[in-house]
Amino acid sequence: MAGGVGAQxxxxxxxxxxxxxxxxxxxxEAALITIVKEAAKVANAILLSIGSYRFGPEGGLTVFAVVAExxxxxxxxxxxxxxxxDVYTCGDHTDPKAAFDYIVSKLKPRKVEAFFGDRSMYRE
Structure with missing residues (x-):
């Protein structure tokens, strides 16, 4: 992911x-929390907090980590x-793609659609 080259x-x-x-x-839930914690490490991000929410007894989950980045x-x-x-990081010291790939490796999908966004600020 080339985003950020020459960015302020x-x-x-x-x-x-x-x-x-x-x-x-x-x-x-416990496994997904562990996966997100490890993904933060893989991204070289600083984990600040983590939360989760279950939608009903057999429903889906949301696991969300706030990282400093x-x-x-x-x-x-x-x-x-x-x-x-969804992995979004700021700073050139982080690697959001590595975190995304780590999560994919743990969830083992048959098919992946990935999208990249450069959310950098460049000098005008």
Missing amino acids: IVGRHIYGNLYGCEQQILKD SHISIHTWPEHGFATV
């Missing part, structure tokens, strides 16, 4: 849709084997 403020955003994930991992989130729909992942 570096912001890189990778987000995507994960299809065909195993339902069990998408329901496992921005955020990491996973939203799951176990009944569809579907998850969305």
Whole structure:
């Protein structure tokens, strides 16, 4: 991800849709929290806080980490084997793609759609 080269403020955003994930991992709150914590380390981001919310007893989960550099989130729909992942970091010392790839490796989807955004500020 080349975003940020020559930028005054570096912001890189990778987000995507994960299809065909195993339902069990998408329901496992403790596992998803661990995955997000590890993803913050992989990104070289500073974890400030982490939270989660379950949508009903068998429903999906949202796991959200606030990192000093921005955020990491996973939203799951176990009944569809579907998850969305969002990793946004500021600073050229972070690697949001590495965090995204780490999460993908743990959720093991059959198909991934990934999108990149350069959210840097350049001098005019």
